[in-house]
Amino acid sequence: MRKNLLMIIAALSLATVAFATESQIWGEMRIQNILEYGKEGSTHLGPLFTLLQNKYFAWIFLGVLIGVPLAFYIHYLIIGPKVFPHSAKKYYAFNLYNRIIHQVAAISFLVIIPTGFIIVFGDFFGGGTFVRMAKNLHGIFTIPFTIVVIPMALMWLKEALFNMDDVKWFMILGGYLSKEKKPILAGKFNAGQKMWYWVAILGGITMILSGAFMFFLDFKMQMLHDLTGLSQIDMLRAAAIIHNVMGFAIVAMFITHVYMSMFAIKGAVHSIITGYVEEEEVKILHSTWYKKLRDQGKF
Template structure:
């Protein structure tokens, strides 16, 4: 009996010793080459390895979602740089263009007579959409591209406060932007329909070129010129995409979108923001710097008579002919 007990004890000792030796060897191998072990685990995760959790969400048993990773790569490699280029690139281009070309001056100077163009309500809804739009561009730039372009140069505390503030402002400004977008799209669309003379306006770049064969050209334009119409429809279409995708992202509990739909919404939101940002820079430069007297329209609702005849001659002739021409008293 004692012999059997000794033999069993010896076998158990050998088994336990062998097991601990194998574990020790495996640990030493992992320490010596940690990338091999991590690589194997990563390969399994990418292949769709699943586990068990108490969650009942759509991806409850997936440690990672490789589709998410492709979206993150798209964001870092394409969307973030594109938004930076849309904002700062367009600013640089316009600064250089104005330095070389100069601005579009009124040939007859200011007449001193102001013509009624926009109602106070129109001016109000313009700024209702414009101010939130600018804030959304700046905060959206921080949220989308900040970690790649700004964070490395900022302290952790300042970056945390900046990203938190950007997120709060972005969420709050979304609603007034959508209200302004809806009002402008519905109320202004009738004056933004394309006409045949818009093609001639595009061919001579609106008469804003001050050199070569384009110099001194002043193509016909109605209430809105071809450039303004292009901006309006870009704003209307991509503003719709931004608003719809923004609602899905802002109120996920209300709409309960799938994870895939949320990712698609994020991509569409970013692409639309890039396009609207580029158009917004052009619009701002044309209204404030490029066109002498243009900014007055969206400040008081009136424009100088010489500005009206030079940039919107067909509209000015129309209001003279139908008796709706009104001057500021």
């Protein structure tokens, strides 16, 4: 199954490169078409886009890139990680399908996010080949994420629905501000994981659509033009604004997800690699789910 999935992703990647090579959106007609943008039907998003692009977007991304890890570094120094033995009884919680889908999405994000920062700070890196390579990788690794985003949404939708346990979790921030190991009300996914699920799925789909619109910037969709009344150039500007704003949330939540799974909870990342979760970790961090599993004789 994994081999077939990788073959599909590789085939789609090659098809995308071939399409881009042959299409006029990457050829000589591109410049000619761009010169016509904004001459008719423009709602003049240009000044707003220019203001945001030149004065705010890069600084906000820099703030997220520095501020979020710094906050977690301080948390690690003051509170420290929660450590569980990982030698006690385990439960097989994530099957092979779950793990492959998650790993494809994870690898995609690990390329998309750094290359996205290189694109944002292209001037700092001096532009040229390095930034163009980052732009191409950014687009190519969007393909595997596009393939798995809907399967990932469907396979974890039920566990990602919010309930009253999540309200109580938010009130104490999941117990992460305390060194004590007290049982926390949470199902298979806690409120933080659910929040990341919705940002990754809805935000990811938004990023795919807005990014594709910018990537294939001369690909006109008449239905959208008729529906919104926006000119092609203003649709591109709107897509860029949406892409950047959504990017703030996704980057912040992705860093949070990485910190929680690799540092704040020692060994937690192994569950999505091996499929097994450790009993004490589930008992403390997902007590509602633990009670359900215990009643079923799983623990």
